[in-house]
Amino acid sequence: MKAKVHITLKNGVLDPQGKAVEHALHGLGFPSVSDVRQGKFIELTIAETDKAKAKSQVEAMCKALLANTVIENYSVEVMD
Amino acid sequence: MKAAVIVFPGSNCDRDVAVALQQSTGKPPAMIWHRDTSLPDLDLIVVPGGFSYGDYLRCGAMGAHSPVMKEIKKAADKGVRVLGICNGFQVITEAGLLPGVLMRNRGLKYVCKDVYLKVEDSQSAFTTKYAVGDVVRIPIGHGEGNYYADDETLNRLEGDGLVAFRYCTPGGALSDDANPNGSQRNIAGVFNKSRTVLGMMPHPERLSDPKLGGVDGRKMFESLVETLS
Numbered sequence: 001m002k003a004k005v006h007i008t009l010k011n012g013v014l015d016p017q018g019k020a021v022e023h024a025l026h027g028l029g030f031p032s033v034s035d036v037r038q039g040k041f042i043e044l045t046i047a048e049t050d051k052a053k054a055k056s057q058v059e060a061m062c063k064a065l066l067a068n069t070v071i072e073n074y075s076v077e078v079m080d
Numbered sequence: 081m082k083a084a085v086i087v088f089p090g091s092n093c094d095r096d097v098a099v100a101l102q103q104s105t106g107k108p109p110a111m112i113w114h115r116d117t118s119l120p121d122l123d124l125i126v127v128p129g130g131f132s133y134g135d136y137l138r139c140g141a142m143g144a145h146s147p148v149m150k151e152i153k154k155a156a157d158k159g160v161r162v163l164g165i166c167n168g169f170q171v172i173t174e175a176g177l178l179p180g181v182l183m184r185n186r187g188l189k190y191v192c193k194d195v196y197l198k199v200e201d202s203q204s205a206f207t208t209k210y211a212v213g214d215v216v217r218i219p220i221g222h223g224e225g226n227y228y229a230d231d232e233t234l235n236r237l238e239g240d241g242l243v244a245f246r247y248c249t250p251g252g253a254l255s256d257d258a259n260p261n262g263s264q265r266n267i268a269g270v271f272n273k274s275r276t277v278l279g280m281m282p283h284p285e286r287l288s289d290p291k292l293g294g295v296d297g298r299k300m301f302e303s304l305v306e307t308l309s
Contacts, residue, residue: 013183013228014183014186014228014262015224016183016184016185016186016187016188016226017184017188017261029190039261049195064145065137065141065206068138068174068181070179070180070181070228070229070230071181071183071228
């Protein structure tokens with residue numbers, strides 16, 4: 001099955017890239033934009049038929065490598 | 081002192097640090113490929129600067145899970161000194177040998193210049209030739225050197241005297257202007273609890289010979305030789 005992983009910076013962690021993107025959007029005529037936060041999106045296929053097991057495996061991958069939990073949160077979505 | 085330098089695909093300061101080590105020890109260090117699964121008998125392991133694995137995913141993340149890291153962790157547990165410079169600092173924090181993480185520079189740009197550091201410790205094997213309060217000039221060259229840890233961790237590091245170096249002005253003031261990358265509390269280098277592992281963004285090997293324009297970095301290698309020989 002396929003899994004989608006979103007990795008985002010924790011609240012309170014400075015995101016200079018998000019800030020720069022926000023400034024650029026303001027400059028391009030989108031003054032209503034605020035709170036831009038940049039993250040990562042990872043897609044993967046996992047050889048597993050049980051959705052719950054697949055999810056717990058991907059969460060283990062997040063802890064081991066995909067996210068740095070000092071500064072990042074992750075969320076996992078598993079699709080059939 | 082028996083020293084080794086770890087070489088990852090993408091390391092680019094491995095030979096510079098080997099030259100600096102040889103200058104101070106009189107013999108070339110062992111160069112250890114990242115796929116190696118055993119280490120010789122060692123006193124010091126250097127994880128050098130560069131862009132291991134192209135900084136894929138996060139800087140240092142792939143290097144931290146390369147085969148040789150298991151052996152480095154085992155050696156560190158036994159008290160073998162580990163020095164992570166620049167990308168090496170990123171690798172050993174990702175590997176969990178040191179707390180915190182190195183994030184994108186506050187100003188987003190890669191910064192390559194000499195900076196001034198205030199020495200905060202002279203008891204570790206890395207710093208005996210320095211005095212607390214010394215101001216030294218050491219180059220940096222990084223895009224992701226913004227040291228971050230939560231306040232609890234930072235308070236613990238400071239309380240236990242585990243901050244090794246901080247960015248400062250030439251006069252030794254710890255101002256925000258002297259902070260090249262936005263690091264929390266101007267931190268440029270930290271120790272583990274036993275002060276046997278040091279990670280730092282600045283490159284002591286780049287100012288370790290008068291021909292390079294300065295020798296402030298050389299004292300680190302001389303400290304190690306003095307302590308570990």
